[in-house]
Amino acid sequence: MTSAAPAETLAVTIHAQDDLRVESIPLAAPAADEAVIQIAFGGVCGSDLHYWSHGAAGESILKAPMILGHEVVGTVIQQAADGTGPVAGTAVAVHPATPGGTEPRWPEDRPNLSPGCTYLGSAARFPHTEGAFAEFVTLPSRMLRALPSSLTLRDAALVEPASVAWHAVSRAGDVRGKRALVIGAGPIGALIVAVLKRAGASEIVAVDMFAGPLAIARQVGATETLHATDVDAIAAVDADIVFESSGSYRGLESAVRGATRGGRVVMVGLLPSGQQPALISLAITRELELVGSFRFSDEIDEVIAALADGSLVVAPIVTHEFAASDAHEAFAVAKDSENSGKVLLRF
Secondary structure: OOOOOOOEEEEEEEEEOOEEEEEEEEOOOOOOOEEEEEEEEEEOOHHHHHHHHHOEEOOEEOOOOEEOOOEEEEEEEEOOOOOOOOOOOOEEEEOOEEOOOOOOOOOOOOHHHOOOOEEOOEOOOOOOEOOOOEOEEEEEHHHEEEOOOOOOOOHHHHHHHHHHHHHHHHOOOOOOOOEEEEEOOOHHHHHHHHHHHHHOOOEEEEEEOOHHHHHHHHHOOOOEEEEOOOHHHHHOOOEEEEEEOOOOHHHHHHHHHHEEEEEEEEEOOOOOOOOOOOOHHHHHHOOOEEEEOOOOOOHHHHHHHHHHOOOOOOHHHEEEEEEHHHHHHHHHHHHOOOOOOEEEEEO
16 A cells, blocks of 8 residues: 655745745655655644744744644555554554653653653754644654554544643543643643543533633533633632643632642643742642643553543544645634634645
8 A cells, every 4th residue: 555755745834933834845755764644634733823923932943944733643655664663554643752862861751851852843953843734744653653443534633632631631640539620721721621521530620711612621521611810710619630721820820729728730831931920829838739741751542542432522622624725724713712722734
């Protein structure tokens, strides 16, 4: 089933702030351990939007044109020459990280914390790590995860962000029977709600500024929703575990206020770099555990299995789908968090 890899491919690239292009570029020749993948779907992530809107994602500043995208699924059309990885014709999801580096030190069992880790579609290092928003890409075979036949590529499109949510919930410990509070019901927050429901949380309260995301949160498992300005109601939740996924200091304030004494706050949303105001005194007097959660490690395999057996329900989180040629419209819709959830590009 091997197909010849084309010399060029259509790709969604970012050249500078507000300079998003859909253009034909050369397809990189695969190394011995790299396969050629025909991409089917790609999910627009917040980092993609930041490169488009600001020319940077946090401290990762765009210095040269770069292919965007790291939430992708597709089909192998050419297996790696060294025989590793899935064979041609295999539907795959992609683990976009490449751990690396030895200094500063990091726990060997948590490769997501390795200091030299690179991620597809990231300007954290230079030369930048090219992304995978393209009709065809060459990727290391170790990044590829074969999808079971019961899981379509369309349904697998949320594997990567769902893995981020799965990792966040794992940072909370055993959630079975617990009362959970999720601050920020965008795609990651909604996925956290879905993972919490599957993991057996007894109550799941979702918080957001907008009615649309809260409606999605209810569809995937939230037992109650609150508006982000209802500070008294949020503080009264008294949650055993709280997930901050808004990426704002106000969200972190709500998370601390909504946690029960002795509770745990998992910080998932990436706040801007530099100093941020925080209710540290309240965290101290309540003996709260403030825990960070960054990307994921091997949870992707568990996510694929849970999607395949139907125990993880995420379909309502996808609200829009656009052809890759309409990337500008897709990005504009994805930026409108009031009226969209996860936006997919179809390649």
